[in-house]
Amino acid sequence: MTNLKHYGEWVKWxxxxxxxxxxxxxxxxxxxxxxxxxxxxxxxxxxxxxxxxRWGGKAxxxxxxxxHCVGSLRHILNACCRGEERHKGKDGREGQWRVTxxxxxxxxxxxxxxxxxxxxxxxxxxxxxxxxxxxxxGAIIFKNAEGKTYQHPAVRAPEVKNxxxxxxxxxxxxxxxxxxxxxxxxxIETNGGVGSRxxxxxxxxxxxxxVWIELTxxxxxxxxxxxxxxxxxxxxxKINCEAKGWKVHPLCVEVGCRGYVxxxxxxxxxxxxxxxxxxxxxxLDVEKTAKHCSHYIFWHRYQKHWEPKPPLDVSKWSAPIDxxxxx
Numbered sequence: 448m449t450n451l452k453h454y455g456e457w458v459k460w461x462x463x464x465x466x467x468x469x470x471x472x473x474x475x476x477x478x479x480x481x482x483x484x485x486x487x488x489x490x491x492x493x494x495x496x497x498x499x500x501r502w503g504g505k506a507x508x509x510x511x512x513x514x515h516c517v518g519s520l521r522h523i524l525n526a527c528c529r530g531e532e533r534h535k536g537k538d539g540r541e542g543q544w545r546v547t548x549x550x551x552x553x554x555x556x557x558x559x560x561x562x563x564x565x566x567x568x569x570x571x572x573x574x575x576x577x578x579x580x581x582x583x584x585g586a587i588i589f590k591n592a593e594g595k596t597y598q599h600p601a602v603r604a605p606e607v608k609n610x611x612x613x614x615x616x617x618x619x620x621x622x623x624x625x626x627x628x629x630x631x632x633x634x635i636e637t638n639g640g641v642g643s644r645x646x647x648x649x650x651x652x653x654x655x656x657x658v659w660i661e662l663t664x665x666x667x668x669x670x671x672x673x674x675x676x677x678x679x680x681x682x683x684x685k686i687n688c689e690a691k692g693w694k695v696h697p698l699c700v701e702v703g704c705r706g707y708v709x710x711x712x713x714x715x716x717x718x719x720x721x722x723x724x725x726x727x728x729x730x731l732d733v734e735k736t737a738k739h740c741s742h743y744i745f746w747h748r749y750q751k752h753w754e755p756k757p758p759l760d761v762s763k764w765s766a767p768i769d770x771x772x773x774x
Contacts, residue, residue, distance in 0.1 A: 484742045488520065488705045493745065495520050511749045521666050523748050524704045524741050543755040549740035550664050551623050552759035553702050553733050554646050557660065558621040559762065560729040561649065564721055565619065568611040609720030610658070610696070614651035621647040623758060635688055642680045657688060658696040660715065664737060667703040674699050674711055706738035735761045
């Protein structure tokens with residue numbers, strides 16, 4: 448498998464977590480076209496122009512949008528940026544890259560989950576101020592062979608003090624395509640150039656702690672490369688913030704274009720204090736979002752003009768949606 452030049456590349460992916468799905472979940476929640484796309488996209492066996500030419504057909508291997516590149520799945524899902532996409536849409540909005548739409552859709556899922564976690568910590572702190580402290584973890588109760596219960600002296604480890612538990616004045620800002628957001632001036636003044644506009648910023652003035660999230664939706668083979676590249680991109684911003692007395696938590700996160708998340712996703716959830724249930728729910732949402740957006744992009748691979756679309760919110764879906772939906 449690892450000796451094949453084209454197929455089976457997924458066995459060589461590093462820093463990629465398994466999809467959080469079991470077979471019964473896939474069959475219960477996915478329509479046939481979505482499941483077919485996921486399996487064929489993972490193996491890179493979709494009918495792309497380059498594959499059709501490789502399989503012995505007379506198809507043109509070039510990108511169907513006329514950008515004079517090989518029309519591989521990697522190119523269609525990640526690299527194709529036709530000039531037509533930068534024209535304004537019918538409603539006058541600025542043009543939008545196809546890959547930007549997928550990126551913003553995944554970022555929307557992350558921003559909603561982060562906001563829920565912050566609100567959970569704020570509510571817990573508010574309850575504590577009113578004197579309603581949560582019950583401390585109790586001793587573990589066991590039963591012996593005769594059915595008699597007894598308590599083991601060891602207790603469960605107390606919950607670790609999380610980042611958001613340190614303050615009540617957290618602010619949150621995510622760049623979801625509505626204009627160009629600037630890095631908060633109350634943290635540090637920037638020129639708005641390269642390396643000064645992370646996708647999401649969370650900060651507290653009282654504790655002088657800032658967290659930023661930089662999302663990338665790359666081809667799964669390139670997750671590690673993009674992780675180090677994005678860390679390097681924002682290294683100077685981190686140095687400048689620390690020089691002003693801020694504690695910085697830079698979080699570069701990768702969600703692959705086919706729905707696979709990198710190990711950096713787990714680190715982000717751990718730093719931000721996600722519970723296991725919250726992490727699993729967000730992982731499922733970002734997987735579903737990336738997969739559906741890529742399915743839609745692939746389905747419209749022959750459509751030269753791309754109308755700007757709002758970010759896709761899969762949390763509103765109550766049933767499997769086929770690829771023919773309009774975003």
